[in-house]
Amino acid sequence: MSSNLDRHSYDAATGVLVDSVVTGRAAIAALQAQEAEALAGAAKLASLRVAGEPSAVARAREMEMRSLVAEFATAVRVSERSMQRQVNEAETLVGGFPRTLAAWREGTIASGHVEVIVDAGFHIDDQDARRAYEVAVLARAERETPGRLRPVARIVADRLHPRSIDERHAGARLARAVVINDLPDGMAELIATLPAVLARGIHDRLSEQARAVKAARSRDDEPDAATGDPAEPLRASAMPPGEHDPEPVHDRSMDELRADILCDLLLTASPTIDDPATALGAIRATVQVTVPVLTLAGRSGAAATLAGSGPIDPETARVLAGGATGWDRVMTHPVTSAVLAVDRYRPSEDLRRTLRVRDEHCRFPGCRMPAHRCDLDHSHDAALGGATCEANLAHLCRRHHTLKHATRWTVRQLAGGVLEWTSPGSRHYTDAPEPVVRFMPSGDPRPF
Incomplete structure (x- = not known):
């Protein structure tokens, strides 16, 4: 009984503090x-x-x-x-x-x-x-x-x-540039102003390569099966080994690794940490672009949409579509333009693609972790009878996936993919899929 009372007291106190902050x-x-x-x-x-x-x-x-x-x-x-x-x-x-x-x-x-x-x-x-x-x-x-x-x-x-x-x-492309600003302590900023698709792609590729480095570093930390000795440390810099060799990979943040790999790519044309175990050179950027079908066919100038950034010009979108290995067809509601389904002429992981298009990012309020780096979570636990279907699945990043299962945060999925989160202090927060607002009808809906 005292445990329950303590929890209620905690929730009440938290509620008062949250109200105070708000x-x-x-x-x-x-x-x-x-x-x-x-x-x-x-x-x-x-x-x-x-x-x-x-x-x-x-x-x-x-x-x-x-x-x-x-x-x-x-x-x-x-x-x-x-x-x-x-x-x-x-x-x-x-x-x-x-x-x-x-x-x-x-x-x-x-x-x-x-x-x-x-x-x-x-x-x-x-x-x-x-x-x-x-x-x-x-x-x-x-x-x-x-x-x-x-x-x-x-x-x-x-x-x-x-x-x-x-x-x-x-007009904006004419402003693309690379500039350098000197900073204290022997540092400098190298700032590249680029088309959004290229900038997002560069950042995504650097992130994927940094993750691969960390994963390889974790494997290297394990003793060799034959000798019992630690493996040779993995480096992540174009700098030669010696007294100026940077700190080990496992001590570096993702930002530090991205910076080191960027230097390798620009100074040596390929990551010097490439090897069969990491295969960083094979990692390519992942970006999600939604293109209206008439724009794709060249019959409309409507902007395409780069997930997480905003509009991009139709010509860039057509070039990306031309090099894609496959296209997702997105069917939307004629009035609200909410995503109803996604399919391909050669079906493969239809449900996952549908949810990636619908969610775009982690569905915890305020989180923007891209969907392709998130877990697909059952809103109603599968072990308790929750169905594996669009109406019961949503993308959650690992942090918020863990939060949902390890704390008293709860979530239920409403119609249209809307998630209603309830905090331990009994406050309710709703999170609606972005495309519900993103695709705005340009006129009266068609009668079919």
């Missing part, structure tokens, strides 16, 4: 919105200060704004560059995104959501289109993390943008 975050959001309004108001005053001057108006306005920024920066002890950025962002928000500002003031969204909404919708010049964009994205922002909101916001903005994705991508 209330505090809402209050912080309201204050941040108030600050943004104050900064934008100050910038407007600076403009009004010189509005009537007939000569050198632009110069006068610039100097007045510099003075204003310096005053604010000094008062709150931040750099003038940082304060100038905050003033610019406040002007953009207050002047162009009133509904987002109101939601921020009410505490229903946080600063991260505001940044995502403004960043994705900034280039929508038409006021009616931007209003429609705000309404659509705010509905999702109130129940999603900024990370999950970003690709949704980009897709909604793309649907409403006056210029086609082809035109914008052609």
Whole structure:
């Protein structure tokens, strides 16, 4: 009995603390919105200060704004560059995104959501289109993390943008570059600005190779069956062995391994840690791209979608489709565009493909681990009679799969693949599949 009472007391105390954090975050959001309004108001005053001057108006306005920024920066002890950025962002928000500002003031969204909404919708010049964009994205922002909101916001903005994705991508490709920024302590940043498909593919391949290195390192740690001695340590760097040889692989994080392998690939043209055991050179990137059939056939300019990122231009999508070993056909609801089924003319693992397309990532609220790196979990345990079917399966990353089974978090699957999670403190959180919002009907549904 005492154990049950202790658990109830724990849950009650946790509930009080969660309520306190939620209330505090809402209050912080309201204050941040108030600050943004104050900064934008100050910038407007600076403009009004010189509005009537007939000569050198632009110069006068610039100097007045510099003075204003310096005053604010000094008062709150931040750099003038940082304060100038905050003033610019406040002007953009207050002047162009009133509904987002109101939601921020009410505490229903946080600063991260505001940044995502403004960043994705900034280039929508038409006021009616931007209003429609705000309404659509705010509905999702109130129940999603900024990370999950970003690709949704980009897709909604793309649907409403006056210029086609082809035109914008052609212009954006001209900005591709590799730049280097020096950092302290003998370090530097090598920054590559690339088309999204290539960047995602590079990161995915580096991640797969880093995992292979860690797996090989684990095997090397096991004593040799014949001698009982540890195996020769595996290296993951293009640097020659010696006093500057980096730390062993098992001591490195995934980020460190990705960086080391990137150096190997760029400096030696292939990973120097390639061997029959790891076969890193054979690892290729995995990306998921959804292409409307008319776009694939060249009869439409509708954007394709790169899972986890957002719209990509049709030409890139057609090139990727042309090199694919097989295509998944995705059937969607004529009104909501929710994914109903996925098949191939040569069926193979139909259910897994259906769920990968539906889920895209781990289905725990806020998690964005790609589906191809997640486990397929029975929402209702198979050992307790749960069926192995689409309505009872969802992708969970290993962390949240373990959380579901090892703690008092529970989940049940509702219609349309919606998951309803219940925390130990009896709070309910829903997670809907991304494609329900992602594919927006462009007109009245067909009568068939």
